[in-house]
Structure formats: structure tokens, C-alpha cells
Amino acid sequence: MARPLIQMALDSLDFNQTVALADQVAPYVDIFEIGTPCIKYNGINLVKELRQRFPDKLLLVDLKTMDAGEYEAGAFYAEGADIVTVLGVSGLATIAGVIKAAKKHGAETQIDLINVDDKAYIAKESVKLGAQIVGIHTGLDAQAAGQTPFSDLNDIARLGLNVRISVAGGIKQATVQQVVEAGANIIVVGAAIYGAPSPAEAAREIRELVDAAAV
Numbered sequence: 001m002a003r004p005l006i007q008m009a010l011d012s013l014d015f016n017q018t019v020a021l022a023d024q025v026a027p028y029v030d031i032f033e034i035g036t037p038c039i040k041y042n043g044i045n046l047v048k049e050l051r052q053r054f055p056d057k058l059l060l061v062d063l064k065t066m067d068a069g070e071y072e073a074g075a076f077y078a079e080g081a082d083i084v085t086v087l088g089v090s091g092l093a094t095i096a097g098v099i100k101a102a103k104k105h106g107a108e109t110q111i112d113l114i115n116v117d118d119k120a121y122i123a124k125e126s127v128k129l130g131a132q133i134v135g136i137h138t139g140l141d142a143q144a145a146g147q148t149p150f151s152d153l154n155d156i157a158r159l160g161l162n163v164r165i166s167v168a169g170g171i172k173q174a175t176v177q178q179v180v181e182a183g184a185n186i187i188v189v190g191a192a193i194y195g196a197p198s199p200a201e202a203a204r205e206i207r208e209l210v211d212a213a214a215v
């Protein structure tokens, strides 16, 4: 099995805290995600800062774009984003726009299936349009209401689409093995790392668990 990637979700609003957290966990993660609240609050300067500090990491900007796909995403790809997210609920025209912007910069697009009713349909159509990643995502509010991403992950993985699958939504040490075995290629972790007494230690544990589960 190819080694799944670990994506650190940077969800603080504070610019300096975000950079400091990235520094702490960098040895253990593959992708830095600038989370939606964080990118809205801090904007493109944080993309520039992380791009410059971590030239060897993948950088995902979680725009969750809903409209004006090419226009909105283009500016972030231009500043060095490797992956930008667009909402599956935005519709195929907006998804196509983000993919067009990604292609222009030799970058990738992730379709976030959060709150999509027919996830299989949007995933299949997104692959046809050229998306490289689909995201199974139980958002923070849905998590608070008791939801998890596991059943949707199984359903999408079973389709066997030619696309990488990212999973997000409260993933922690206890659930890493389950999501790797279900077929996730990118494991997104936020609170289980940034909420731990030692984020670096939590990230190291997750790295070990992911690698062990992928053998």
C-alpha cells in the first residue's frame, strides 16, 4: 500500500500561533492545511509565509469555494498553493473553474463532499472533470452533532475511482488504522494534534500509526 499522507489542519485564527504550530509538527506531516477560518482571517499573507518557510511541504488552502471558482482559487495557486478545495455542493461549473486554475499552475484540486447528498455522483463527475482528490469530510459542527466520516469513506472507497481520497472529521489516534484500512490516501488531523498537551508528540504518534497501518 502506498504510504498515506498526513495533513495537519491549521485551524487557529492567530497568524503567529499557526506558524509556530506548523514548526512543531513539520517533521511528522506531509501537508499543511490552512483551514477555512484561518485563511479567511489571515488571507494570502499566510500562504506566502508558509510557502517560504516550508518549501518541501505540500500546502493545501481550504477555501471551500462556492462560486467564482477559477477567479477565487487562481490567486492562491499563484502564491504557491499545491491544493485548493472547492465545495462539491457548489456545482460542476465552479468545480471545473477551480480545476482550470489548478492546471494553469501545475497544481491539484480537492472536491470537498461535505453536505453533498449524492456523494458518489459528485465524486464521479469531479474525476471526469480532472479532480485529483475527493474529500470525505464531517465538519466541526456535524461532529458536534455526533456525526463521523467513516460510513461515507467506505462508500466512496468501494467505488474504486481513479482519484485520491482524503478523510477529515475528528480523526485521532484511535481511528487512524480504521481509515487507512478503509482506503484513505490522505488523513487529515486537526484537533487531535493541536488540542493535545504536546502537538509534536501527538503528530509523531499519528505518523507511527499511519505508517504501521499502511504496511
Ligand SMILES: O=C([C@H](O)CO)[C@H](O)[C@H](O)COP(=O)(O)O
Pocket: 009, 010, 011, 035, 036, 037, 062, 138, 139, 140, 168, 169, 170, 171, 188, 189, 190, 191, 192
Ligand atoms: O476542515 C475543517 C473544518 O471544516 C474547519 O475548516 C477541519 O480542518 C477538519 O475537519 C479537520 O479538523 P478535525 O476535525 O479537528 O480533525
